[in-house]
Amino acid sequence: MFGQFFQTIFQADFLFIIIRITAPILFAALAAVISEKAGVANIGLEGMMMITALFGFLFAYWTQSWVVGVLGAMLVGILLGLMMGFFSFKLKTDIILSGIAVNMLGTGGTIFLLYMFTGLRGNTGALVSPNILIPTIDIPLINKIPVLGEILSGHAILTYLAFIFVFILRIFLYRTPLGLKIRAVGENPNAASSVGVSVTRMKYIAIAMSGALAGLGGAFMSMYYSQGWNQGMVAGRGFIALAAQAMGRGEPVGAMFSSLLFGLAQAMKTKVSGLRGMASYNYLIEMIPYVVTIIGLVFYAMSIKRKARRHQLKPIKEKLS
């Protein structure tokens, strides 16, 4: 049983799948990174992905163009971000509560909207056609390399974009004036506002960018991964992304590695549930990413705690006599 298991794991197509599964989580994790850098906890990512996935697909269907679909999803993501911002920064709703509200819109609101726009209930299976799905590309030269080519070539354009965005986001945060301002606002809003940086504006920008990235993740889900929109499609990826952000220490590259870890866990689930003797563990395997997240958070919290230990209360047994 386990021999077979390991054989399956160490195959090129398995690594290919990991990358494919990681991409939407990565988009959402980057969305979490950018908003968290500005000090905004975006718990609404799950709902944002649901809604943008729906609108991305609808825009693509209406125009029969996947490009318009992706851009539309980003636009809707931005609007959702701005809406959360309006309620939280302007009307002072707790940001966590505005996030929960967006998630509510994501679960039921999407079904309502789908019906309102198309008359369909539950999913868009009837509307799918190949030209509105995000195309895959073969990378010249790399696709000729054995094994590596199989792993790296032939992904959807958005998959590559997700990984490229890791570095774009890094450069944005650390090398541009806007990134500098966003980090300053997240770390010390008073300092930022004392030099005339508008804290609220930076937060709006960050959460709008967060929405745009979530939009890319949503579009990836409905226009590539699931080939159409359905209700249970996002399945907690928005929440996992929050954990990936936290585990990745809030940095783009760190978030990428923790997203890959979640990708691995989910890929294992799909692989393993096909194996004889392992099939009846499919739910438990599906659980792994969430358990890994909790464990990851625990380790992260412990490392922070250890760093801070010297200056906090020491355990009584260390007490000096």
Added chain:
Amino acid sequence: MRDKRMVLFGFVRGAAAIALALAVGTIFIFLSSDEPFTALKYLLIGPFVSFHGGVTAFNTQNFYQVLAAMIPTIFTGLAVCVMFSANQFNLAAEGCVLVGGFVGALVGIYVNMATGWHAVICVLAATVVCGLIMLIPSILKVKLGASEMVTSLMLNFVLLYIVLHFLNYHFADRSKGATMTYPFLDSAKISSIVPGNSKLTWGFVIALVISFVIWVFMYRTRWGYAIRMIGINESFSLYSGMNVGGTIVLSSVIGGMLSGMGGSLEVLGRYNTFVWRELPGYGWTGVTIAILAKNNPGLVPLAAFFLAYLNKGCQLMSTHSDVPSEMIDIIQAAIFLFFAAEQFLSGYRQKLVVKTTREELMRAESLKATEGE
């Protein structure tokens, strides 16, 4: 004087928030429906009024159904109240409802006991298990500072898959087409308190009693007091000598227990077998209820009633018109956003404060002047 004005202001604000949310819902109905007035009629008064044969009358069965729908949400609402009161954004009530229902169901199927006690034991088992589950996020928070929000969100999924695993591979009734458990023993079922098929069970009475108990707990006991003070100002509570960590754990455990109790009462009252295959969503409704009730357990039944009414209205609307029942989520999100908005109508509040302060200053000064003479 200031306080009275503020209380009045609070009411006006809440009403305005709800009105605004309903307005948003109405706009969507007009956008999406060919028969918006029918839809609105069922949404707003459908739950209580039956229109059969041109006669409008009070609809008792629908009314019972609305009350029945409050059973799980009162419990999750209370659970979230207690946890939010301690300033814990613990969202695992969702998973606990599911587990509570599952555990209650298992005890109801596999444990053989006398009628009367059986149901009690089912509910207690669910309560205890869910209380224990809540130790996980709360202890991680207290001991390590791990965000209870993220761990509880993850925990919901962990609980879901554990339940699904056991449901599918250990306790499924293979004779049925769909995945479900064997039927509960009759002794475990929670019986109705009214005739008909409304599922208005003793669970409703228990929910009201527990609301009162939790109100007493929060406002009339030392533990509830500590929970509230920690929620308002943790540093202050620590300096006052309260056991902050222990109290936070306590609030979460109580939250878990309430969710588990609600889940088992719902499952044993409404169904014959355990059929949930996904997270039931009551935990999130509980968050909305807690927000509407402003974390006051005494107001939870009222808020739960309001949401149950809306929900029923949406269902009726979708049956009798072309508007899908998921409309409820849009209205609920809107209520949520406006209700939780501290600054909603705050300009008006600030004017009130300034006015009252001016008056008080003037009074104080005139008092001083008369004293000086």
Added chain:
Amino acid sequence: MEANEFVVRMEKITKIYPNGIAANRDVDFTIRKGEIHALIGENGAGKSTLMKILFGLEQPTDGTIYLNDERVTLSSPLEAISKGIGMVHQHFMLVSSLTVAENIVLGMAPKKGGLFIDYKEAVRLTREYSERYNLFVEPDARVADIAVGMKQKVEILKALVRGAQVLILDEPTAVLTTQETVELFQELKNLKEQGFTIVFISHKLKEIKELTDRITIMRAGRSVGVYDTDSISEQEISRLMVGRDVVLKMDKPESVPGERVLCVEDLHYINEWDKKMLDGISFSVRQGEIVGIAGVEGNGQRELVDILFGLKMPDSGDATIDGQSLIGLPQARIRTLGVSYVPEDRMTFGVAQTANIQENMVSDRYSQKRFNKGPLFNMKSLYDESDKLIMDYAVLCKSRAQEVGMLSGGNIQKVVVAREFSSDPILIIADQPTRGIDVGATELIRNKLVELSRAGAAVLLVSADLNEVMELSDNLIVMYNGQIAGYFDDGQWDDLMMGEYMLGLKRQSDEEIRRACHA
């Protein structure tokens, strides 16, 4: 009088905060071009609020502002900055993880390639201003790693780079060493010569006399007068500031010290920036006496109090109550040993703002038997207790059910003190017990402290208000640089003498200091 003589004119400024606190009431404030203008007043007199309004951080509820005779509204710091106003806050407004240069160009970063930060240019800019105004900083150092004095220079540079003509400095010397203060004054005089206008907020009279041209005095949210600094004596300033002639000595019965209650032995503490905050502190407090700790803030008093109340762990040393060590104990245990504590930051540690008075008054004793009947509260005894305390401490309120956050500062402090003083403590730690509150409440709190000590409690009084420690203390410790610089038990002290110890000009012999232990 020339029309443009005043760069800033603020007229009839009133500010009422959303919680109903009136921080400014009909304040007039003017600044002449090219002067150093002192703004002075006790904590809570409304200086900071007034300056926040001038810097656009707060909006006045009423009143008008003129800059160079032009009426303006300053709705944000950005607007204030663009009109030539710069502010150096008391708590530095710097982002620790960024470098000095990044902090200085934050919000106006030079670009290259249209998109990216031109970091070299940022460093060059920093150097240029640093040299032009003789304010030395290291552009490449991370702010987290530099000393306080340099942080302040970074703050001043931040304002200058942005074209500030009027510089507001909010208690700039509070965090500085003597040497750094001397340096700062030189730099400020230098800036004045170059034509800058400076508002200097302080409550150190000597500094004001030395540095400033004119002075505006505030009290209880109002301006009580504008003077040429040369034409007014320090006594006069202090009289206007506190609204009465400073009382020399309180009438208090003779102290009869008993057994030692608190013994502090050789405490050492190094903070997270590796600065030695406590460097071998030893003293004791006995029954029936008030031991005062005087010192410029930031000389270790904060850390000492935190350790005594269980918030920080010392690196070495011990502190005992009646022989029992309290190091590392949770607050609940420390309280059961008979310690009570009036915290400096009353809004953070002293009260739960949105809870009511009754709830706030019993936070340390709610679990005692007398307030509980089985699992339930005995509401009557809780109400009786709080009503009695409201009476005893003359808390001005509508009822015990009023929210504490709605009370005035003085009444909030009365709530805190009522709770802390009524738990039969054997040791009271009072940290800045009367800071920023009205005269009536101050008097009441001081009288209660004396009363309790004469009834046998040991009192440790930490206060930045020199008058207060000198008035109240039976014995007096002066802290400087994490050490005890002097111990005085003869009641023969005055502010001049204290000043010399507080500023590190004088230090007693080790033998004299050791007397503080009463061993």
